[in-house]
Amino acid sequence: xxxxxxxxxxxxxxxxxxxxxxxxxxxxxxxxxxxxxxxxxxxxxxxxxxxxxxxxxxxxxxxxxxxxxxxxxxxxxxxxxxxxxxxxxxxxxxxxxxxxxxxxxxxxxxxxxxxxxxxxxxxxxxxxxxxxxxxxxxxxxxxxxxxxxxxxxxxxxxxxxxxxxxxxxxxxxxxxxxxxxxxxxxxxxxxxxxxxxxxxxxxxxxxxxxxxxxxxxxxxxxxxxxxxxxxxxxxxxxxxxxxxxxxxxxxxxxxxxxxxxxxxxxxxxxxxxxxxxxxxxxxxxxxxxxxxxxxxx
Amino acid sequence: xxxxxxxxxxxxxxxxxxxxxxxxxxxxxxxxxxxxxxxxxxxxxxxxxxxxxxxxxxxxxxxxxxxxxxxxxxxxxxxxxxxxxxxxxxxxxxxxxxxxxxxxxxxxxxxxxxxxxxxxxxxxxxxxxxxxxxxxxxxxxxxxxxxxxxxxxxxxxxxxxxxxxxxxxxxxxxxxxxxxxxxxxxxxxxxxxxxxxxxxxxxxxxxxxxxxxxxxxxxxxxxxxxxxxxxxxxxxxxxxxxxxxxxxxxxxxxxxxxxxxxxxxxxxxxxxxxxxxxxxxxxxxxxxxxxxxxxxxxxxxxxxxxxxxxxxxxxxxxxxxxxxxxxxxxxxxxxxxxxxxxxxxxxxxxxxxxxxxxxxxxxxxxxxxxxxxxxxxxxxxxxxxxxxxxxxxxxxxxxxxxxxxxxxxxxxxxxxxxxxxxxxxxxxxxxxxxxxxxxxxxxxxxxxxxxxxxxxxxxxxxxxxxxxxxxxxxxxxxxxxxxxxxxxxxxxxxxxxxxxxxxxxxxxxxxxxxxxxxxxxxxxxxxxxxxxxxxxxxxxxxxxxxxxxxxxxxxxxxxxxxxxxxxxxxxxxxxxxxxxxxxxxxxxxxx
Numbered sequence: 001x002x003x004x005x006x007x008x009x010x011x012x013x014x015x016x017x018x019x020x021x022x023x024x025x026x027x028x029x030x031x032x033x034x035x036x037x038x039x040x041x042x043x044x045x046x047x048x049x050x051x052x053x054x055x056x057x058x059x060x061x062x063x064x065x066x067x068x069x070x071x072x073x074x075x076x077x078x079x080x081x082x083x084x085x086x087x088x089x090x091x092x093x094x095x096x097x098x099x100x101x102x103x104x105x106x107x108x109x110x111x112x113x114x115x116x117x118x119x120x121x122x123x124x125x126x127x128x129x130x131x132x133x134x135x136x137x138x139x140x141x142x143x144x145x146x147x148x149x150x151x152x153x154x155x156x157x158x159x160x161x162x163x164x165x166x167x168x169x170x171x172x173x174x175x176x177x178x179x180x181x182x183x184x185x186x187x188x189x190x191x192x193x194x195x196x197x198x199x200x201x202x203x204x205x206x207x208x209x210x211x212x213x214x215x216x217x218x219x220x221x222x223x224x225x226x227x228x229x230x231x232x233x234x235x236x237x238x239x240x241x242x243x244x245x246x247x248x249x250x251x252x253x254x255x256x257x258x259x260x261x262x263x264x265x266x267x268x269x270x271x272x273x274x275x276x277x278x279x280x281x282x283x284x285x286x287x288x289x290x291x292x293x294x295x296x297x
Numbered sequence: 298x299x300x301x302x303x304x305x306x307x308x309x310x311x312x313x314x315x316x317x318x319x320x321x322x323x324x325x326x327x328x329x330x331x332x333x334x335x336x337x338x339x340x341x342x343x344x345x346x347x348x349x350x351x352x353x354x355x356x357x358x359x360x361x362x363x364x365x366x367x368x369x370x371x372x373x374x375x376x377x378x379x380x381x382x383x384x385x386x387x388x389x390x391x392x393x394x395x396x397x398x399x400x401x402x403x404x405x406x407x408x409x410x411x412x413x414x415x416x417x418x419x420x421x422x423x424x425x426x427x428x429x430x431x432x433x434x435x436x437x438x439x440x441x442x443x444x445x446x447x448x449x450x451x452x453x454x455x456x457x458x459x460x461x462x463x464x465x466x467x468x469x470x471x472x473x474x475x476x477x478x479x480x481x482x483x484x485x486x487x488x489x490x491x492x493x494x495x496x497x498x499x500x501x502x503x504x505x506x507x508x509x510x511x512x513x514x515x516x517x518x519x520x521x522x523x524x525x526x527x528x529x530x531x532x533x534x535x536x537x538x539x540x541x542x543x544x545x546x547x548x549x550x551x552x553x554x555x556x557x558x559x560x561x562x563x564x565x566x567x568x569x570x571x572x573x574x575x576x577x578x579x580x581x582x583x584x585x586x587x588x589x590x591x592x593x594x595x596x597x598x599x600x601x602x603x604x605x606x607x608x609x610x611x612x613x614x615x616x617x618x619x620x621x622x623x624x625x626x627x628x629x630x631x632x633x634x635x636x637x638x639x640x641x642x643x644x645x646x647x648x649x650x651x652x653x654x655x656x657x658x659x660x661x662x663x664x665x666x667x668x669x670x671x672x673x674x675x676x677x678x679x680x681x682x683x684x685x686x687x688x689x690x691x692x693x694x695x696x697x698x699x700x701x702x703x704x705x706x707x708x709x710x711x712x713x714x715x716x717x718x719x720x721x722x723x724x725x726x727x728x729x730x731x732x733x734x735x736x737x738x739x740x741x742x743x744x745x746x747x748x749x750x751x752x753x754x755x756x757x758x759x760x761x762x763x764x765x766x767x768x769x770x771x772x773x774x775x776x777x778x779x780x781x782x783x784x785x786x787x788x789x790x791x792x793x794x795x796x797x798x799x800x801x802x803x804x805x806x807x808x809x810x811x812x813x814x815x816x817x818x819x820x821x822x823x824x825x826x827x828x829x830x831x832x833x834x835x836x837x838x839x840x841x842x843x844x845x846x847x848x849x850x851x852x853x854x855x856x857x858x859x860x861x862x863x864x865x866x867x868x869x870x871x872x873x874x875x876x877x878x879x880x881x882x883x884x885x886x887x888x
Contacts, residue, residue, distance in 0.1 A: 099591055106529065106585070109584040110584035279389050
């Protein structure tokens with residue numbers, strides 16, 4: 001077997017991981033572009049919909065499709081509630097980026113630990129059986145992994161369609177481009193933000209549900225997806241909706257190719273090292289403009 | 298009792314780490330999200346050195362090694378991360394926070410996931426206590442934990458003194474100026490990146506010292522102790538206390554630990570909450586406290602302490618035009634700054650297309666022209682804020698093009714900004730004090746090596762600053778924040794500040810725009826005095842034709858990036874064709 005062939009399973013796994021990071025990255029990029037904050041609170045949304053799926057399916061006995069719909073709804077509701085109850089206060093006062101980041105991060109840690117206190121750090125499984133899967137390129141990918149890839153490609157197309165072709169979508173884009181001008185021409189910025197957070201909540205829930213189906217849920221499951229999403233944005237940039245997705249794929253590949261080349265325990269160091277390297281060499285991201293300190297008008 | 302002493306010891310250690318955070322975030326204004334990394338580097342360095350290299354009895358040396366290691370770490374992180382106006386600092390430090398734990402787990406010399414244990418206790422030379430060491434004083438017995446608490450509190454007091462010396466020094470003032478507006482600090486000859494890097498290094502070293510103390514206090518270090526949770530806890534302490542205040546940083550640490558311990562007591566003893574829930578609830582509650590503090594009192598409990606400078610009563614009011622001692626005698630005549638053929642393109646647009654200017658001491662040159670004519674861009678090229686595509690500019694024999702703003706300023710070319718840009722969170726007199734050159738107190742090492750020199754230089758600096766304030770009629774406002782004085786006063790302060798810098802060439806960008814016409818004469822007198830009394834070379838951009846007529850010895854009319862006409866005010870302003878072109882078809886309005 002050639003070296004190239006031995007890399008194939010890692011490529012397949014990397015692609016699968018990358019596309020599943022892409023969903024959360026897209027959600028985070030949307031909020032970053034429109035509201036101008038790095039929203040770690042998406043971790044809280046992720047947890048809410050993960051535990052909602054668990055509760056609806058295992059505790060209340062809903063069928064899986066119904067439970068998935070319910071979990072999606074919970075995710076959207078959680079994102080909008082977080083905006084309405086917490087973020088709106090800070091956005092209205094023109095809080096600086098650092099404060100917004102801290103608020104999101106604290107909120108995430110608070111929800112994580114409240115869940116840990118209430119339901120213990122134990123891991124719960126939604127689906128007990130091993131998920132069915134198919135062999136691809138010398139590795140086995142299961143239904144959840146295929147689901148993630150399909151959902152994130154659909155989400156990419158969907159969000160492009162939504163933003164370019166629908167009224168709320170163009171409203172969001174207008175606010176993202178120039179908030180003051182949008183206010184000036186009579187766009188209700190608050191309304192645009194509700195749409196933005198709702199949409200981001202939907203995408204994060206869509207990322208959470210296959211993850212939970214695949215590997216269960218405990219209070220710490222949200223940390224990695226959120227951090228990887230941020231890393232994907234840093235690598236890809238915020239220039240277009242494509243950029244964070246490409247960044248996510250690159251990051252997923254880096255994660256798995258790192259295992260191919262180095263001991264597995266160095267995986268995270270190498271992946272986050274890539275992030276720091278990109279920050280130093282090309283801070284605007286590899287695929288377009290990136291504004292870390294985007295001015296919040 | 299033993300538990301209380303343990304908690305107090307840890308509180309004092311955390312307070313030191315939060316002092317370091319205050320220097321970096323509060324004083325330096327850097328958006329820093331990886332403080333536990335510096336703490337962890339200090340702890341690990343101290344642990345490794347005291348278990349492998351140092352013989353027992355060298356406890357303070359290993360703590361200092363922790364401080365040193367954290368300082369080196371800060372240099373390695375800060376050097377790349379602080380370039381390009383520190384725009385990505387938050388994300389870099391956050392990423393490093395995430396990497397740090399995995400890195401420590403993977404490295405061999407850090408003990409991997411198990412960490413390093415059996416770190417020796419604090420010991421000085423022959424005094425090497427074991428766990429049961431005790432000293433019977435008759436009235437009470439003093440055990441090792443009591444001594445340890447005393448030592449750690451001593452370190453905390455030292456850290457407070459050290460940081461307070463930094464904060465309330467000319468160096469601290471400079472750091473605050475860089476925090477408020479680094480571009481302006483560069484326009485006054487200071488290197489903003491170096492200033493940021495130095496305070497990051499000092500803050501990290503203080504934090505590393507705390508880490509070293511922690512290693513000796515806990516006798517164990519492991520990767521899980523230095524995660525994001527710890528950074529968030531220290532941030533919550535800092536923000537609760539007030540991020541710009543050293544007292545706030547100290548009090549915040551004490552208050553937060555007190556709150557969390559009280560909570561533990563209530564949950565555990567009062568409500569009988571099971572143990573495994575308490576750790577989660579504590580984390581959840583300090584996160585919620587942080588959100589509440591940010592929402593209700595974002596500045597924290599303690600505000601930034603500003604030095605109140607008392608106006609010297611004994612010294613007589615200096616005559617209006619003295620006070621700016623001349624550092625350099627300019628040549629009595631002849632050009633001091635000459636620029637020609639300057640070209641600057643922005644994309645396809647030629648903002649400056651062959652313009653030039655020549656300045657002599659004692660002479661005022663006015664540049665007029667409509668918006669977009671390239672006037673401010675010429676200033677930006679001359680002061681190094683934009684890089685020229687082509688052309689030549691010299692002060693004396695020294696070429697200006699290609700130099701950084703700070704270098705050009707140090708050559709004696711100072712500028713003001715169209716949008717005023719005073720440092721808003723410095724008081725009026727501090728705005729003057731920072732601007733003055735040749736301050737030994739701006740070097741942090743000198744604060745501790747030669748405090749007398751620093752103090753005497755600061756006295757001279759203060760006297761000079763008061764004289765400048767008197768000259769510009771701002772002495773009444775000396776102790777008000779820059780953001781709190783009126784627009785005209787800020788405009789005046791911008792003139793006073795540039796005067797305090799004592800340049801040979803002054804580039805004034807619309808110094809009188811937006812000033813009440815009744816106050817205009819005062820401004821004109823000051824600008825005239827820069828040239829006539831102080832013998833500086835003055836160049837100003839001006840839209841008010843009556844000001845040009847009053848002040849200028851020579852007028853350049855710019856249009857489309859070129860100098861279309863040059864001559865005496867009478868010549869240029871009297872040229873009807875030019876004036877129509879400039880002002881449209883309206884008649885020139887003469888005030």
